[in-house]
Amino acid sequence: MNKMDIMSLAETFVNSSKDNIMMQERANVHQLSEPKIFEEPLCGISAATDSLYYELKNETGIGEHFLLPQQWLPQAKSVISFFLPFTEQVRISNRKDKIQPSQEWLYGRVEGQEFIKKFIIHIQQKIQQTGYKAIVPAMDEKFWSKSKYDSATAHPDNSFTSNWSERHVAFVSGLGTFGLSKGIITEKGMAGRLASLVTDMELAPDIRLYKEIYEYCTECGACVKRCPVSAISLAQGKNHDICSSFLNSTKEKYAPRYGCGKCQTAVPCENKIPYV
Ligand code: SF4
Numbered sequence: 054m055n056k057m058d059i060m061s062l063a064e065t066f067v068n069s070s071k072d073n074i075m076m077q078e079r080a081n082v083h084q085l086s087e088p089k090i091f092e093e094p095l096c097g098i099s100a101a102t103d104s105l106y107y108e109l110k111n112e113t114g115i116g117e118h119f120l121l122p123q124q125w126l127p128q129a130k131s132v133i134s135f136f137l138p139f140t141e142q143v144r145i146s147n148r149k150d151k152i153q154p155s156q157e158w159l160y161g162r163v164e165g166q167e168f169i170k171k172f173i174i175h176i177q178q179k180i181q182q183t184g185y186k187a188i189v190p191a192m193d194e195k196f197w198s199k200s201k202y203d204s205a206t207a208h209p210d211n212s213f214t215s216n217w218s219e220r221h222v223a224f225v226s227g228l229g230t231f232g233l234s235k236g237i238i239t240e241k242g243m244a245g246r247l248a249s250l251v252t253d254m255e256l257a258p259d260i261r262l263y264k265e266i267y268e269y270c271t272e273c274g275a276c277v278k279r280c281p282v283s284a285i286s287l288a289q290g291k292n293h294d295i296c297s298s299f300l301n302s303t304k305e306k307y308a309p310r311y312g313c314g315k316c317q318t319a320v321p322c323e324n325k326i327p328y329v
Pocket residue numbers: 232233234235269270271272273274275276277320321322327
């Protein structure tokens with residue numbers, strides 16, 4: 054199995070899974086000609102021993118709590134990262150209202166994440182069927198994340214963090230760089246979701262076409278203007294606490310769904326690298 058095989062598996066699953074179709078009666082979405090959630094994914098591969106993973110253990114990266122690929126799978130050789138872009142319908146729908154998320158966006162955020170889980174498990178199983186090991190860190194029992202300030206839990210000094218970061222893994226694996234709003238800007242933009250796995254299969258790593266962590270962000274400030282609660286500023290980037298509070302308020306209104314994504318839509322990095 055090589056990268057082409059993995060991409061072929063990924064594309065086939067995205068194109069054929071019924072879970073990638075918005076169910077009209079559940080989505081409350083009408084008149085969609087092609088009601089898919091995600092387009093075909095991008096795939097990036099990094100070596101499990103890439104020096105950037107070790108750098109993520111520093112306080113200037115994620116911190117000591119970040120677990121290296123080998124701490125998830127001792128024989129790890131490669132890390133595979135996917136970016137699944139939202140379809141045009143999902144993206145465009147969320148451009149209109151300046152505050153409220155569209156029904157399509159909410160569906161993509163919540164049911165879309167359920168699809169992402171099935172997608173990455175499918176790739177994991179296909180790799181395992183060829184005799185290799187594969188672990189999905191974000192679904193492993195060792196995984197934890199903190200989405201609020203909470204001094205009573207383990208790692209009280211670290212809030213809005215986790216011991217495996219899809220965005221940092223995507224950066225290391227050549228998929229793109231961070232933007233001011235803290236999403237990853239890929240060649241298909243920022244509006245989408247990420248997933249990854251660690252395997253003992255030896256795959257050729259992709260070459261990173263960038264050097265700086267914010268290289269693809271033009272600091273245009275469009276995401277600053279789009280944020281309904283002023284959670285992003287050019288001077289300080291994103292305030293996760295303000296963003297998280299707003300997301301929680303959407304949960305009260307749209308439960309079981311929630312979401313916002315205004316900083317990922319109607320911005321120059323929505324579906325491409327802004328200056329390309
Ligand atoms: S909207 Fe502009 S400033 Fe914000 S992340 Fe995208 S490119 Fe960067």
